[in-house]
Amino acid sequence: MNPDEAFAPDNLTYDDDSSMAGLELAERNALRRVIGLSTELKDVTEVEYRQVRLERVVLAGVWTSGTVREADRSLAELALLAETAGSVVLAGVSQRRDTPDPATYLGSGKAGELREIVLATEADTVICDGELTPGQLRKLEEIVRVKVVDRTWLILDIFAQHARSREGKAQVSLAQMQYLLPRLRGWGESLSRQAGGRAGGATGGVGTRGPGETKIETDRRRIRMQMTKLRRELKEMAKSRTTQRAARHRAGIPAVAIAGYTNSGKSSLLNRMTGAGVLVEDALFATLDPTVRKTRTPNGRDFTLADTVGFVRHLPHQLIEAFRSTLEEVQDADLILHIVDGSDDAPLEQIRAVREVLNEIEAGSIRELIVINKADIAHPDRVAELLRSEPHAFVISAKTGAGITELLLAIEADLPRLLRDIDVVVPYRRGDLISRAHSQGDVLAVKHVESGTHLTARVPERLATELLQAANE
Numbered sequence: 072m073n074p075d076e077a078f079a080p081d082n083l084t085y086d087d088d089s090s091m092a093g094l095e096l097a098e099r100n101a102l103r104r105v106i107g108l109s110t111e112l113k114d115v116t117e118v119e120y121r122q123v124r125l126e127r128v129v130l131a132g133v134w135t136s137g138t139v140r141e142a143d144r145s146l147a148e149l150a151l152l153a154e155t156a157g158s159v160v161l162a163g164v165s166q167r168r169d170t171p172d173p174a175t176y177l178g179s180g181k182a183g184e185l186r187e188i189v190l191a192t193e194a195d196t197v198i199c200d201g202e203l204t205p206g207q208l209r210k211l212e213e214i215v216r217v218k219v220v221d222r223t224w225l226i227l228d229i230f231a232q233h234a235r236s237r238e239g240k241a242q243v244s245l246a247q248m249q250y251l252l253p254r255l256r257g258w259g260e261s262l263s264r265q266a267g268g269r270a271g272g273a274t275g276g277v278g279t280r281g282p283g284e285t286k287i288e289t290d291r292r293r294i295r296m297q298m299t300k301l302r303r304e305l306k307e308m309a310k311s312r313t314t315q316r317a318a319r320h321r322a323g324i325p326a327v328a329i330a331g332y333t334n335s336g337k338s339s340l341l342n343r344m345t346g347a348g349v350l351v352e353d354a355l356f357a358t359l360d361p362t363v364r365k366t367r368t369p370n371g372r373d374f375t376l377a378d379t380v381g382f383v384r385h386l387p388h389q390l391i392e393a394f395r396s397t398l399e400e401v402q403d404a405d406l407i408l409h410i411v412d413g414s415d416d417a418p419l420e421q422i423r424a425v426r427e428v429l430n431e432i433e434a435g436s437i438r439e440l441i442v443i444n445k446a447d448i449a450h451p452d453r454v455a456e457l458l459r460s461e462p463h464a465f466v467i468s469a470k471t472g473a474g475i476t477e478l479l480l481a482i483e484a485d486l487p488r489l490l491r492d493i494d495v496v497v498p499y500r501r502g503d504l505i506s507r508a509h510s511q512g513d514v515l516a517v518k519h520v521e522s523g524t525h526l527t528a529r530v531p532e533r534l535a536t537e538l539l540q541a542a543n544e
């Protein structure tokens with residue numbers, strides 16, 4: 072069997088072509104900003120793909136450390152996330168505290184002010200800049216009397232809206248359920264009490280036992296069952312990717328993964344280097360499904376390039392868990408291209424956040440090339456500053472193509488070389504093996520002799536075996 076058949080590079084992709092990406096973008100825009108639907112959480116067990124519609128929102132942050140600018144940036148990022156989810160951001164407040172209030176997240180005074188802002192702006196949702204405990208969510212809801220969600224849920228909601236593949240949808244559902252499980256009692260409770268007009272009942276008191284308690288138990292059981300089912304399905308879905316990765320590995324083809332902050336230009340770089348035509352959008356978390364493409368360096372060495380989901384500060388751990396199989400493209404890479412948006416206000420913070428996630432998924436020790444993207448619009452001072460702290464970084468523009476050739480050469484120099492020296496005479500009819508030696512290894516000499524091609528080269532293990540076999544035939 073021709074090993075290239077087993078490898079089947081063209082079957083590696085999950086997205087098809089640029090027209091697909093165009094369609095997808097149109098569809099996504101058409102779906103955005105669904106206003107006027109109920110924001111009431113009716114049945115928390117219905118963890119479908121778009122459970123919470125965020126509409127007119129007020130943001131609230133607690134700022135425990137760092138500078139004012141960092142606090143402002145964090146809230147600005149929350150606003151961007153909220154807009155990506157389809158909300159209209161009306162106002163934002165942030166409070167300086169040593170730690171968030173254990174009961175109400177914001178201090179109770181500030182929470183009261185927040186209520187005023189909610190009334191004045193006619194907001195229907197408050198989004199907090201962190202992950203709140205079930206108790207904090209409930210107590211704050213009681214004060215502001217509109218739905219309160221946290222940053223984690225917001226990110227989960229964006230993922231739910233952007234998930235396209237069956238695997239992506241299953242991963243997001245799993246993450247949402249994991250988030251909801253401990254929050255079943257309480258979250259949305261004050262609201263449904265309000266809406267349903269159920270009388271009185273201090274939280275956790277008499278009113279929550281009896282039939283209510285039974286319902287929560289049933290809900291929990293249903294969620295747990297669904298989670299088990301999803302985990303099983305996800306395992307099954309990840310199989311073909313694992314098989315493909317293993318085949319690539321055996322063929323000695325190095326794997327390069329693009330990782331980086333969301334919206335830094337990862338998909339643009341994949342498109343630029345391989346013509347993959349995947350979706351590019353000025354939005355957070357445009358890409359959820361991995362795309363792997365085979366390509367080669369200027370000197371003809373093959374490698375695969377994988378584009379995958381972007382990272383963000385405090386990426387919810389539920390998502391990291393659920394997207395584990397997707398993130399294996401990064402975990403199993405021989406080299407990581409860590410893309411950073413050079414035009415961002417705080418690129419160093421982005422680098423830090425990405426490295427945190429890389430460490431969390433045990434990819435922290437993989438060789439990493441920092442790639443500063445968007446050089447065409449980045450301020451030169453900022454790029455210079457970045458280069459001071461990351462002196463080995465490459466400066467490119469996925470948009471204009473500047474710096475791409477240099478980057479490819481750097482990738483080439485960094486590709487692992489698990490090569491074996493061989494010196495064989497291969498029959499002329501096996502010209503396929505000779506061309507693979509050229510694309511996968513280093514050819515030192517080729518001489519044409521009577522019995523075939525005399526090849527002196529350093530090639531991947533698997534090819535070496537085949538060459539030796541062919542030589543002995």
Ligand SMILES: Nc1nc2c(ncn2[C@@H]2O[C@H](COP(=O)(O)OP(=O)(O)OP(=O)(O)O)[C@@H](O)[C@H]2O)c(=O)[nH]1
Pocket residue numbers: 331332333334335336337338339340350351352353354355356357358359380381382444445446447448467468469470471
């Ligand atoms: N000016 C400029 N814009 C760029 C460049 N590279 C990407 N962009 C833009 O940045 C935005 C995000 O690009 P993507 O390639 O979708 O970024 P991504 O990292 O894949 O984003 P996610 O998948 O959402 O995490 C798009 O609007 C791109 O057109 C660049 O070199 N210069």
Ligand SMILES: [Mg+2]
Pocket residue numbers: 337338339350351357358
């Ligand atoms: Mg992308």
